[in-house]
Amino acid sequence: MTRGIRADMTITTPLVALGAALRDSGYRFTTTTPATHERVNRRPGNEVARDVRDVFGWSRPFAPGVLPDHLVALVDAAGLLVTDGDLSRSLVRYSSYDGEIFAHSAFPTTEADAVFFGPDTYRMADAAIAVAEARDRPVRRAVDIGCGTGAGAITIAKRLPGAEVLAVDINPAALRFAQVNTELAGTPNVRPVKSDLLDDVPGMFDLIVTNPPFMIDPVGRTYRDGGPHGHELSLAIVDTAVRRLSPGGTLVLFAGTGITDGTDPFHEALHGHLDGTDLEWGYREMDPDAYGEELDGPAYAHAERIALVLLTADRRVSAAGSGALRPA
Template sequence: MELTQQQEALISIGDYLKANHYLFTTVTPESHRRVLERPYDSEALRSEHDSLRACFGWNQWVCADRLPPSFESFFNDESLFQVEEKKSKRVVKAKFRFSTLQLEHSNLIFVHSGYPTHEGNSVFFGPDSYRFANFVREKVKHGDQKFPLRILDLGCGSGVGAISLAAFLNKTPERFIERAPKFIFTDLNEKALEYACVNVRLNEQALTLDQCEFVKSNLFDEIKESADLVIANPPFIIDDKKRAYRHGGDHFGCSLSATMFSKSVDYLGRDGRVLMYTGTSIVNGE
């Protein structure tokens, strides 16, 4: 996948954040809303570190001169930043966010959609992303099957599942893995694939772009080969606007998960398995 100008910009920003030990754990949208309701003065930020977290974690307005000079060229890109004049100061607001995931052997960083995620092509990252990543790693770590060599992240979003699994496999002694695994990132949302590609590039300690394939596909429609492992974290709620990143479909939000699972089973190779992190609908207490 040839990188776009926007992807190159996100990689430059993400690399800077990593080099400066940026850390940010994503909270729920409701918690985020409450934080943004608190009194806030961007000129009162005490350090560049605070400014980076305010801009790229909380998506707050930040004085442009409180951010690294190397970011200046990105502020004119309307797909990345909003720019305004407030109190004779130029302030900027990012249209994306960076969150971090700390593992035993490495710290990972992920770009995803800015708050709030109203657009239909939003790329989700939230508390369930951390749970999904932990779930996949633990199941592979403690499973009795051989380590997978061809892994498909179905509806990959930011790519957190595959990338965090790759970080674990990368620390596994070579005698347990025949060769470097191949990762297929698939999503119907082109923006998700673009962000997943950026996130692979930002986390090259876990895997490289040479190990990856990015496929725009409605489930398995464009996938030609079977896999040893399919991982998925489908949406499982009912969204009135039917936004793809959060709408789980009919049957109280369960239909997409059920369809993903049944089609994944047919797609698996010999001794393959599916690891799906999803939810169960509770209606009238049942």
């Protein structure tokens, strides 16, 4: 029997209480890309926080009196308050999506085990919602591979309350945040589980969603590094889906790819992993030009642009089965 992650309650409990207090106060924050975040924080007057959004959204240092004492106490109780002279800083951020609030790592996300939430999270979760709502077959089991904050799993669970939804990750910090966010969202059918892809969980799945790391990251940060070409981890997830999708099951994979001389290497590689299987698949660019700042570095010196892409793959239902597949 697979067991869910046992969260450290000394961290989880105050972060749930902090998130609930922020949500109840009307807090809202849309998290940007790291490049945008840095630009906004560089503007004159943004050196230190003036309010709660500055502290828990923009990750700015704050002086005494900026936050109510009970919020400071909760960050401190979670062990995520850093003080340097007269200024303090929260090592946790909170972002808004789909009417919920999600805890994740503070900016800058430079630690190897940082848990990222940003524009790609919104895009992936939106795509997962669209597929989940369009399916004409029931979903009994679903999984968010490389769940990070658990946003994908939580988004699905809200719309499929009768399904068992696993949120799997190899990063203990991600699983702690996923547990916090599951409690904040009130989705008891989500279970965070430590697993390398699906190696440590049994059974088949009707829906697999994932936003795997897809960048070429020389630093090798867990949430960012997709392998030497950026798509090795995505291909490993595709291979996992080929083995673990139930009949009529669907894979939703949101990723990025460096386009070189007009060629998409991820799309080219997918043919070798999906052609000849019983999965019908579709692929499209969701954004033709993202993360342009990466083109200045050596990792993407070969690329002319970085595109964000969506792969959907459906396992065929046998002639003896019931229902029909939605076109990919």
